[in-house]
Amino acid sequence: MKDHQTPRDAWPSPELDTLTLGMLPLNDAAPLVVARERGFFATHGLDVTLQVESSWAGLRDSMQLGLLDGAQMLPLMPLASTLGLDGRPTPMLSALTLNLGGNAITVSNALYASMQAADPEAMVQAPISARALAAVVRQRRAAGEPALCFASVYPFSSHHYQLRYWLADGGVDPDRDLELRVVPPPLVAEQLEAGWLDGYCVGEPWNTLAARRESGRVLIGSHAIWQHGQEKVFAVREAWADAYPATHRAVLRALLEACVWLDGSAQRVEAARLMCEKGYLDVSPTVVEESMAGEGTPAPHGVSVFHRHAANFPWRSHLRWYADQMRRWQHLDVAAPALADCLARCVRPDLFREAADDLGFNYPLVDVKSEGEHASQWALEGRRGDIAMGGDQLLGGGRFSGQG
């Protein structure tokens, strides 16, 4: 695989050598932490400081104000920033996906019990659908009880739209039948315990944590809602990418190498320790280890895929899927041609391919793929041979062409 690698001395040298990158205290910030702590940034000539932000809004402000060179972001954030839906209109783009999957939906013990009582048959089917929840909603409405309250982590989040997808698939109207809130990840478990929330969709370790504390039950992982769906991206401002193309390319190379490293399950445990010991995550290391662990281990729901199955490739169709979900719920009112232009600006597979070529890595030749066609592994033609892709099923058998 390495024979097509661009010779190291032919790599353009970074215009900047000192960078500050933003992240949130989440498991899937692991590629940034690993790239820094294991020296991948350093080998590409970059001295990187990681700034841990406490909210997506704070991270967005720092990015829009130019205080960060780049950041871990939710897939819809660059689009929302470019369109001016979120904060000050600031064009942003992503040329690398950090991970696929990693979220789960957890409900309170009380709601879990009500769901079992209302529709026991639905609750033994896997994956657990929202069908039993729909029955609970009907019962509560008939009894004049207040609407159930669910949370996700940010308005423009993958969690928000995965939660809506799951609810709608089970016959629950997220706008009419429930109250949807935004609650920061570190607070969801305690609000579930306090009874302010009946359920939430959040990334790890916050589902594992609720399960360990026995304050909630994890119903379904995001892989069962959208198998190998895009979760976090690495984003920069468009103006920054234009000004510092070689620096951007070096960051992408370092992150790619970190993601490869993270693919092994032994490394996951080490990464979990790194995140806790170096102070990036303020959660018990055992919880992080358990929730970070690879497949075949006890963590069943929120397993992130960091590299295999072309996980890092920035599919234009992945962002299109989220944009379509926004349109589905009338959260996005942009004419189709304008949206297509914006997607082309916000997702840059061309820049990914340059970085992958530097390293001699394989990558897809097309920018768009369909979703919902493959139940298990399949082969996709790549630049350096076939790529073993993962399944891409959508809950309820949904299909998505990837086209606008």
Next chain:
Amino acid sequence: MTVKVLIVDARPERSRALEQALRDAGFEVVTRADEHDDLYAIMTRVKPDAVIIDAALPSRDTLEHMGQLGRRFPKPMIMLAEEETPDLTREATSAGVSAYVVEDVQPALVRSMVNVAIASFEAHRALKGELTKTQTTLSQRRTIERAKSQLMETHAFSEDAAYQWLRKHAMNRRLTIHEVAQAVLASDDFES
């Protein structure tokens, strides 16, 4: 008019001092909350005119969401930033985002800080409203253009005849031309 300010802060000493400063500056109702309180319930109950929040609190995302629910809770937010983040406050200020202030703000400045935040929020909201209106008009115009071309194709109308046709149906049915255009595009056999 009473201006109600809600302070969301995890540090009681600081928020007590800020509350005092706000009262001294003439703001009559101030409620303090910390991040572990139920912000949705508090916002619904208090209906503040402005919110001051510690910029480092994760709960900012919660308030962002309430801001997005728009019609219910459109609130100017003022961020309290740490002394150690001069870049943030400097950049925010020079970018016209007056909402970031450092925490040891002088009581005398508190009144203008809140008033400026409310005023710039209102101005921003008015501008956004204008923008939405312009975008709507544009998209309506596009719909009408598309309906016109469809009519020109299917009925061999001239452009003017197509427009007159839309106008006549709009008047007869007490609809806007845009609504008739939508109906034309929605069904190929929109007739009569």
